[in-house]
Amino acid sequence: MTLAFDALDISDSPLARLDPRWKLAALSLAILITGFLQTLPAIFSALAIAVLMLAVARLPVRFLLWRYGAFVLFLMLFLVLLPITEGRQGLFAALRVGSRALAIYSFGLVLLGTAPFATTIHAGQALGIPRPLTQITLMSYRYIFVLADEFSRIRLALRLRGFRNKMNRHSYRTVGNVTGALLVRGADRAERIGQAMRCRGFDGHFRTLYRFRTRRADVLLFAALMAAMGGIFAWDWYLRT
Amino acid sequence: MDNPAIQVRGLTFAYPGSPPALRNLHFQIECGETVGLIGPNGAGKTTLFLCLAGVLPAPRGSASILGFDPADPAQRRQLPQRIGVVFQNSDDQFVNATVFDDVAFGPLNLDLPPEEVRERVTEALTLTGLAGLEERPPFHLSGGEKRRVALAGVLAMRPEILLLDEPTMFLDPRGRRELAGFLHNLPGTKIIATHDLEFVLQMCRRVLLLDAGELRADGKAREVLSQTELMDRHGLEVPYSLRAK
Numbered sequence: 001m002t003l004a005f006d007a008l009d010i011s012d013s014p015l016a017r018l019d020p021r022w023k024l025a026a027l028s029l030a031i032l033i034t035g036f037l038q039t040l041p042a043i044f045s046a047l048a049i050a051v052l053m054l055a056v057a058r059l060p061v062r063f064l065l066w067r068y069g070a071f072v073l074f075l076m077l078f079l080v081l082l083p084i085t086e087g088r089q090g091l092f093a094a095l096r097v098g099s100r101a102l103a104i105y106s107f108g109l110v111l112l113g114t115a116p117f118a119t120t121i122h123a124g125q126a127l128g129i130p131r132p133l134t135q136i137t138l139m140s141y142r143y144i145f146v147l148a149d150e151f152s153r154i155r156l157a158l159r160l161r162g163f164r165n166k167m168n169r170h171s172y173r174t175v176g177n178v179t180g181a182l183l184v185r186g187a188d189r190a191e192r193i194g195q196a197m198r199c200r201g202f203d204g205h206f207r208t209l210y211r212f213r214t215r216r217a218d219v220l221l222f223a224a225l226m227a228a229m230g231g232i233f234a235w236d237w238y239l240r241t
Numbered sequence: 242m243d244n245p246a247i248q249v250r251g252l253t254f255a256y257p258g259s260p261p262a263l264r265n266l267h268f269q270i271e272c273g274e275t276v277g278l279i280g281p282n283g284a285g286k287t288t289l290f291l292c293l294a295g296v297l298p299a300p301r302g303s304a305s306i307l308g309f310d311p312a313d314p315a316q317r318r319q320l321p322q323r324i325g326v327v328f329q330n331s332d333d334q335f336v337n338a339t340v341f342d343d344v345a346f347g348p349l350n351l352d353l354p355p356e357e358v359r360e361r362v363t364e365a366l367t368l369t370g371l372a373g374l375e376e377r378p379p380f381h382l383s384g385g386e387k388r389r390v391a392l393a394g395v396l397a398m399r400p401e402i403l404l405l406d407e408p409t410m411f412l413d414p415r416g417r418r419e420l421a422g423f424l425h426n427l428p429g430t431k432i433i434a435t436h437d438l439e440f441v442l443q444m445c446r447r448v449l450l451l452d453a454g455e456l457r458a459d460g461k462a463r464e465v466l467s468q469t470e471l472m473d474r475h476g477l478e479v480p481y482s483l484r485a486k
Contacts, residue, residue, distance in 0.1 A: 116338065142336065192333040195296045200394065201321030201350035209345060209355050 013058040014217070016114040020123035020210075022218035026225045027111045033229045034103045040092070042236035043099045049228055050106035059113040071105055117141060122208045131205065138206060146193070147186045154178055154185075244308040246272045246402050246430040247293060252303040254292050262288045264454040270430060272401070277441035277462055278434040280451035281476035286434040287329065289451065290404045295320045307401060322351055325395035329407040331387040332380065340366070340382075340390050341375035347398040365397040369423070385416030392423075402430040409437045438466055438480040450475060 010016050015023065034046045054064070078097050082090035111120060118138060125134045158178070165171050247270040255261040262285045270276055278286050292299040295311030302310065306324050309316040328334050337343040344365055348358040366372050369389040374382070379390045388408065395403065408424070409417045421443055424431065433444055441448060441462055448465045450458035452475040458465045466472065467483045 118337065118342075189333065192328065192330070193336070195291060196326070196328050196334040197336060197346075198296050199294050199321060199326040200347035200398065202346075203318075203350065207349040207352070209342075209349065209358060211355070 010114060010116060011058050011060065013056060013114065015053065015057045015110065015221075017217070018114075018221055019212055019214055019218040020115045020119050021126050021212050022214065022222050023114065024111065024120060024123045025127060026222045027107050030225055030229050031104050031107045033233050034100060034107065037100060037232065037236045038096070039236050039239040040095060040099070042232050042239065043096060043103065045232045045235070046229070047099050047103040047106070049225075049232075050103045050110070053110045054106055057110050057114050059109065063113065064109070067105075067109060071102075075101055118206070119208065119210050122206065122210065123212065125206075126212055135204070135206065142193070143186065143190055146189050147182060150182055150185045150189065151178075154181060244305070245269045246274065246307060247432075248305040249293075250303055250305075252289075252292060252299055254288060254297060254299055256288075262454050263292065266454075266456050268449060268456060268459055270432065272430055273428070274447060275424075275431040275433070275445050277445035277448040278432050278451060279436070279438065279441060279448055279466075279477060280457075283453075284451040284475075285454040286451055287406055288454075290326055290406055290432075290434065293404065294324055294326050296326075321347065321400075322398050323400055324402040324404065325398055325400035326404045327388075327391050327395050327406060327408060329410055331384075331391040331411075334391045334394060335379045335387075338378055339376050340371060340379050340393075343379050343390060344393045344397050347394055351398070361397045361399070362393075365393040368396060369393040370419075383416075384411040385413065385419065388412060388416065388420065389423075400429070403427070403432075405431065405433045405435075407435050407437075408433060409435060409440050436477075438477065439482060442466060442480055442482060450477075452476070 030046070030049070034043070034050075037043045037046060075098050079094045082094035082097070084090070086093060115123075121134050121138050124137075125131060155178075158174070163174060165175070247268075249266050249268050252263055252266040253261055254263040266289070278289070280286055288297065291297040293304055293306060293311060295306075295317035299312050301312040304311055306320060309319050309323065311317050311320060335343050336346050341362060344362045345358050348361045353361070363372075366375065369392055371386065371389055371393055374386065374390075379387060382390065388411070405424075408420060412420060417437075417440070421440065424433075424444060431444075433441065435441060445462050448458070448460065448462040449456060450465060450471070457475060458468075458471060463483065466480055469479050472479050
């Protein structure tokens with residue numbers, strides 16, 4: 001079976017029904033503001049809003065567990081090391097880094113979990129993000145799975161020929177060769193995909209059947225989230241000064 | 242007089258830094274013909290398809306598709322709605338995460354109104370027997386279903402000419418039989434590039450034999466495919482059904 005891209009089933013929720021443009025604008029600004037927060041109470045408030053939005057988004061529990069599991073594992077590096085090396089200061093720094101990252105990640109999950117990825121990218125295009133940037137993002141998304149697919153096949157071929165990864169020269173050389181083969185095969189496949197797209201009239205512009213339409217709920221979400229995040233930002237500023 | 246579907250006059254093509262993959266090809270295919278394109282691996286079959294579709298740059302004037310020159314940028318833009326290519330590996334043809342979106346990819350590129358895009362997609366899915374699979378990811382379908390999605394994606398463009406590259410590859414006998422039946426009933430001009438010579442016999446009256454980029458034979462399928470010496474010389478075999486009992 002191919003690993004090629006598994007689309008998340010977008011479950012119906014109030015957030016899934018919103019216009020992706022407004023949602024993208026609101027959540028991008030929320031992510032930006034969260035990135036600037038410095039004090040723990042403000043960061044925790046942003047995290048609370050993100051978690052509340054996740055609850056409203058009604059994302060599948062399995063989807064969330066997988067994503068949070070992988071992310072928290074990555075975060076553990078900071079959460080464990082900083083208190084050990086920096087003491088009490090490090091503990092607070094770890095809390096700040098961890099909760100801010102979780103808040104940003106949660107906003108991102110709300111964005112990706114409530115609309116198909118391609119629609120979100122089209123929304124970005126509609127908001128004025130340059131076309132080359134949106135195309136690179138969409139095609140990168142497509143090719144990540146192509147590369148993953150190629151990698152799984154190469155790995156299987158290696159295992160069938162008795163290869164086991166060890167800390168020796170032979171393993172390093174094999175990993176190097178596999179990386180090269182992966183790039184070459186990925187490039188070949190990318191070329192064929194590009195040719196197939198051009199045969200179907202692709203002219204460098206992604207089109208969608210989705211028609212964006214602003215409704216009152218879109219403006220309300222944007223205004224409410226901006227008011228909340230603006231308030232948190234002001235509070236954070238006040239606490240710092 | 243009507244234009245032939247495909248007219249090739251002295252088509253030569255070389256990939257950068259390589260010897261010519263196609264050498265001075267001359268042939269003509271009339272509207273409504275179904276022609277087999279056979280030859281060993283590396284003969285230039287896929288390259289020829291890509292040149293005809295305007296994806297690879299053939300020299301100006303060396304090919305004409307329903308009167309359009311694939312080498313002319315303005316005329317090339319008219320080709321996707323006239324000539325469709327079904328690739329050897331269906332996975333290479335999928336760009337979207339659902340069957341519906343993938344089939345809609347081509348019609349959307351033609352800037353058609355949304356209603357017509359939906360109509361074409363529904364029509365192509367019904368024609369290929371895929372109704373009901375609209376929301377499935379194309380990558381998770383069986384080989385036969387994938388092939389039909391790839392075909393639907395091309396048929397939604399309503400092309401007059403269909404180029405099929407190894408259409409029976411990855412298909413089990415039932416999938417192959419279904420494909421043969423489907424293509425048999427499909428109107429329009431078709432070129433089928435394949436190593437499956439029984440399939441050529443079943444589908445095509447005429448065959449073109451390509452080897453090392455050169456056209457080595459052009460004639461009736463039964464006559465060309467039954468020439469043991471010719472087939473051996475070009476790395477092919479006389480199909481089982483034509484061998485002397």
